[in-house]
Amino acid sequence: MGKKIYVPPIKSQGIKTKLVPWIKSVIPAPFNNTWIEPFMGTGVVAFNIVPKVTILCDTNPHLINFYKALQNKKVTPAIAKRFLQKEGELLLTKGEEHYYSIRERFNKEHNPLDFLFLNRSCFNGMIRFNRKGGFNVPFCRKPERFAQAYVTKIVNQLEYVFFLLQFNDFEFRCQDFNDTIALGKEGDIIYCDPPYIGRHTDYFNGWDDEKENELFHALNSTKASFILSTWHNNDYRKNDYIENLWAKFPILTRNHFYHVGGRVSNRNPMVEALITNYNAEPIEYEQERIEQLKLFEKIAEYKSEVLVE
Numbered sequence: 001m002g003k004k005i006y007v008p009p010i011k012s013q014g015i016k017t018k019l020v021p022w023i024k025s026v027i028p029a030p031f032n033n034t035w036i037e038p039f040m041g042t043g044v045v046a047f048n049i050v051p052k053v054t055i056l057c058d059t060n061p062h063l064i065n066f067y068k069a070l071q072n073k074k075v076t077p078a079i080a081k082r083f084l085q086k087e088g089e090l091l092l093t094k095g096e097e098h099y100y101s102i103r104e105r106f107n108k109e110h111n112p113l114d115f116l117f118l119n120r121s122c123f124n125g126m127i128r129f130n131r132k133g134g135f136n137v138p139f140c141r142k143p144e145r146f147a148q149a150y151v152t153k154i155v156n157q158l159e160y161v162f163f164l165l166q167f168n169d170f171e172f173r174c175q176d177f178n179d180t181i182a183l184g185k186e187g188d189i190i191y192c193d194p195p196y197i198g199r200h201t202d203y204f205n206g207w208d209d210e211k212e213n214e215l216f217h218a219l220n221s222t223k224a225s226f227i228l229s230t231w232h233n234n235d236y237r238k239n240d241y242i243e244n245l246w247a248k249f250p251i252l253t254r255n256h257f258y259h260v261g262g263r264v265s266n267r268n269p270m271v272e273a274l275i276t277n278y279n280a281e282p283i284e285y286e287q288e289r290i291e292q293l294k295l296f297e298k299i300a301e302y303k304s305e306v307l308v309e
Contacts, residue, residue: 038192040063057177080116085146120146123140186224216245226276250279251275
């Protein structure tokens, strides 16, 4: 049985849960410097690798605020459980009317618990904002969404990350990816998981040709080592930026079934790419076991794994 891969509490399209062992396999060993992510998203890679020092950044302030609230104990698993139970009961009674009232409240007050509620009850687990910065994803049309088993699963996911943040060196920053990449020093690793160019645009500030080129120039200039996740091709087309921008670097590929967008036509086999500025030699790894944390599982059962990591 392979090592557990823990799923974080915030969902996102394109989450790298199943690709964590592959990404981990190309990290030079031993690695004792700083792990830096300009696009933290859900944080699934860092939360499973658990480097000694980690800087996680994003331009989406709501992601950063959520994980800072966990780190500062303003949000705890117990607080989240009570909140989801209460709001889940109201959702069951009022239906989508309650979802939209929470969405309106969140867009005014930016409460991290409201963000969690919306993330776990919106359509297709999307994180999308309009030009004014308002969360605008519609309801998933499942009023029974927060049944007890689902609440327990979310709370267990929160508990895992909550524990990591109390006992490990994590720093969260809301800033542009150029500023984050500039932090990298020789011996550090910058892991980049930007929005996939030409695939979707649900990034907080959008993603386009200009930003892809900015990212290339920033990574091309860094003294740190970098690992870039992107898409290579699918059955219908290829990522032209691989050839036009990234071909000078070593590129590893792997087949992966990737879910992007609400349309079935966007849910197809994808060839993923890892691009590095060093000669990565992937080590053999066991098949990953995605761990949702069984109901009522005690945190003590995985404390030792986290501390040994």
